[in-house]
Amino acid sequence: MTQPSPSNLAALLDRDSAQAELFELLRIPSVSSDSTRKEAMGQTAEYLRAKLASLGFSARVDETPGHPVVYAEHLNAPGKPTVLVYGHYDVQPEDPVGEWVSPPFEPEVRDGRIYARGATDDKGQAYAHVRGAELLLSQGELPVNLKFLLEGEEEIGSPNLEPYLEAHKDELKNDVIVISDGSRFAKDVPTVTYGLRGLAYIEVRVQGANRDLHSGSYGGAAPNPINALCEIIAGLKDEQGRITVPGFYDSVIPLTEQEREMWADLPHSDEEFAASIGASALPGEQGYSTLERIWGRPTLDVNGIWGGFQGEGSKTVIAAKAGAKISCRLVPGQDPAAVTKALMDYIPTLAPKGVQVEVIDHHGGQPVKFDLDSPFIKAADRALERVYGKPAAFGRTGGSIPIVADFARILGAPVLLVDLGVNEDGLHSPNESFAQEDYFNGILTSAYLMQEIALASESE
Numbered sequence: 001m002t003q004p005s006p007s008n009l010a011a012l013l014d015r016d017s018a019q020a021e022l023f024e025l026l027r028i029p030s031v032s033s034d035s036t037r038k039e040a041m042g043q044t045a046e047y048l049r050a051k052l053a054s055l056g057f058s059a060r061v062d063e064t065p066g067h068p069v070v071y072a073e074h075l076n077a078p079g080k081p082t083v084l085v086y087g088h089y090d091v092q093p094e095d096p097v098g099e100w101v102s103p104p105f106e107p108e109v110r111d112g113r114i115y116a117r118g119a120t121d122d123k124g125q126a127y128a129h130v131r132g133a134e135l136l137l138s139q140g141e142l143p144v145n146l147k148f149l150l151e152g153e154e155e156i157g158s159p160n161l162e163p164y165l166e167a168h169k170d171e172l173k174n175d176v177i178v179i180s181d182g183s184r185f186a187k188d189v190p191t192v193t194y195g196l197r198g199l200a201y202i203e204v205r206v207q208g209a210n211r212d213l214h215s216g217s218y219g220g221a222a223p224n225p226i227n228a229l230c231e232i233i234a235g236l237k238d239e240q241g242r243i244t245v246p247g248f249y250d251s252v253i254p255l256t257e258q259e260r261e262m263w264a265d266l267p268h269s270d271e272e273f274a275a276s277i278g279a280s281a282l283p284g285e286q287g288y289s290t291l292e293r294i295w296g297r298p299t300l301d302v303n304g305i306w307g308g309f310q311g312e313g314s315k316t317v318i319a320a321k322a323g324a325k326i327s328c329r330l331v332p333g334q335d336p337a338a339v340t341k342a343l344m345d346y347i348p349t350l351a352p353k354g355v356q357v358e359v360i361d362h363h364g365g366q367p368v369k370f371d372l373d374s375p376f377i378k379a380a381d382r383a384l385e386r387v388y389g390k391p392a393a394f395g396r397t398g399g400s401i402p403i404v405a406d407f408a409r410i411l412g413a414p415v416l417l418v419d420l421g422v423n424e425d426g427l428h429s430p431n432e433s434f435a436q437e438d439y440f441n442g443i444l445t446s447a448y449l450m451q452e453i454a455l456a457s458e459s460e
Contacts (some may be wrong), residue, residue, distance in 0.1 A: 087126025132446025336364030
């Protein structure tokens with residue numbers, strides 16, 4: 001296969017058309033959590049179906065008990081790998097609307113950035129793959145067999161995606177799954193993400209007396225659920241920042257020396273990282289760098305806490321109840337169900353006498369890690385170098401995407417995470433944006449990635 005040079009494909013990219021079509025997509029308020037936007041959800045799905053059909057894909061909209069899935073396939077490359085591109089067309093609610101500089105569903109370009117809800121999460125990144133396929137098709141056939149799966153429920157936890165994957169797993173069969181739904185390490189650092197942390201999320205409820213009590217009449221004798229909760233939380237970590245839950249670290253797969261050296265070479269500054277969040281220090285597990293702690297080590301954090309009087313002024317009361325929401329980010333080797341059980345068994349033992357403790361399991365997700373020596377990861381590295389003129393960085397991410405584990409488990413294929421955005425895009429926030437250059441580079445990245453995956457299969 002003759003491989004166009006980076007400059008040739010870049011010159012063939014119709015930037016005006018690519019941006020105009022993305023703007024059309026961004027104008028549709030496809031907020032999956034808003035029942036009044038159901039028509040908009042269907043409209044978005046149909047827009048994507050029609051676009052893919054116009055490119056020669058066999059495309060359809062599949063209904064689910066919630067919002068529809070768009071599925072399309074173009075299978076004209078016999079003997080070549082099959083690539084499944086996943087993305088989502090639903091977006092976060094636009095609230096608080098008053099903080100937007102321009103209307104959230106009226107895309108506007110300011111200083112080289114496209115501002116609109118969904119610009120980077122995930123309409124812009126997903127549509128870059130659609131336009132990447134179009135760019136390749138304008139020069140002939142696709143170098144791989146290509147499938148698209150675009151869902152409308154990612155922002156509400158993808159409740160119908162797992163059943164959809166199970167029901168269509170034969171049709172969705174592929175060699176590699178490509179997802180672009182996150183951020184690169186930095187603006188000038190092309191990145192391949194090869195691991196995600198998992199999640200165990202619980203709620204702790206502490207009950208003391210059968211009613212709120214006067215702190216003068218009962219203080220010093222009655223159990224205080226808020227004090228008890230503080231003791232419990234304080235007991236979950238030691239002075240070295242390690243989690244004290246018995247067995248918590250037993251199955252953790254340690255970081256390799258390759259990973260530690262690779263991440264140490266990345267352009268990271270603790271001082272700049274701390275300044276970016278307005279923090280004076282970066283506490284955490286001793287013996288690990290900041291990147292190692294947020295990418296490759298498990299954590300335990302209190303996400304919310306409640307109890308007692310919170311209004312203006314004072315009220316001398318001993319609350320009857322208190323509670324906290326706690327999440328653990330998990331790393332390869334750890335199982336969410338096992339970690340949750342360990343938490344449920346251990347937390348009540350930390351409580352002082354006189355209170356009752358209930359631990360509630362909310363949800364979890366499996367951690368995932370993919371082989372750095374995979375030919376698909378190497379193909380992504382080559383594709384990114386053709387766009388950015390430098391090799392990719394390889395990192396994990398501290399967040400959790402439970403559907404990635406579902407894809408790997410149900411479809412039995414590796415997942416390739418090639419993120420096109422940056423943290424400055426402000427996904428989920430007012431004034432979400434996507435740099436024009438990142439969108440256009442994303443289109444080129446997608447096109448080159450398909451070429452490189454095809455070439456990798458020829459050399460096997």
